[in-house]
Amino acid sequence: MGVIRFDNVGRIFGAKSNPFVALKDIELQVDDKEFVAIVGPSGCGKTTCLRLVAGFDFPSSGSVLVDDQPIRRPGPERAVVFQQFALFPWKTVRQNIDLGLRNQKVAKSERDERTDSILQLMNLATYADHFPHQLSGGMQQRVAIARAYVLDPDVLLMDEPFGALDAQTRVVMQEELVRLARRNPRTVLFITHAVEEAVYLADRVVIMTRAPGCIKEILDVRSIRESENWDSHEKIEDVMDLESFVHLRTHIWRSLREEKAAATA
Ligand SMILES: Nc1ncnc2c1ncn2[C@@H]1O[C@H](COP(=O)(O)OP(=O)(O)OP(=O)(O)O)[C@@H](O)[C@H]1O
């Protein structure tokens, strides 16, 4: 299982005399194996939300639960992928992917088997013995995703994982992530600034307001994807051309622009 629940969550930073409300009244449930993307203006609290689920930070009020248990610390059942790949430069691709399994004290034969299979799945098999600096940015990001996936986590937390990639590589990664997510579904919380990416990948898109970050709107993309049969189109650019896609994208753009305008007003 991997059900994430934000139960009336608030997060306040800073001194009591000068508090900064980063998150306010966040109510959200991400269902088991559901893919939810969060978009919102810079500084609205997206990363903060993700850190709460990861167990790197804790709410000031309310609670964040996974499978009805309050989160007390990071755990292997919740894997995190950041914008900066943070691979160990002195370890090979295989060793980078293997590390988490090692920490979990998984037996060598099983580690090898799981690492091999994710290397195959992510088209990295021929690079297993390369070091990160010998790989392109897109490949490094694939390693970072493989490293998270190999742990077989219930929950995958991704904070702008494709933010550092060029546009073409990004599209390839988006298509690969969709392929991976269909074959091996996980509960995913995915943060992005790219509206198209959110609509293409997610079952639901959460739009946040400017600080203090609240949930402004939640869009059900999945029902539209299914009713409009997006999956019959293989290429991302064909999906992005569909009227139903454009409509959703424009709606989100407008909503974000409204927040931005209000923030600068
Ligand atoms: N540890 C901290 N101490 C004080 N303030 C913090 C801390 N962490 C985050 N904040 C503040 O909380 C707000 C939300 O930050 P957060 O990183 O969650 O935003 P974000 O939505 O991820 O932004 P971006 O899109 O730019 O990554 C920001 O104003 C930030 O300065």
Ligand SMILES: [Mg+2]
């Ligand atoms: Mg952030």
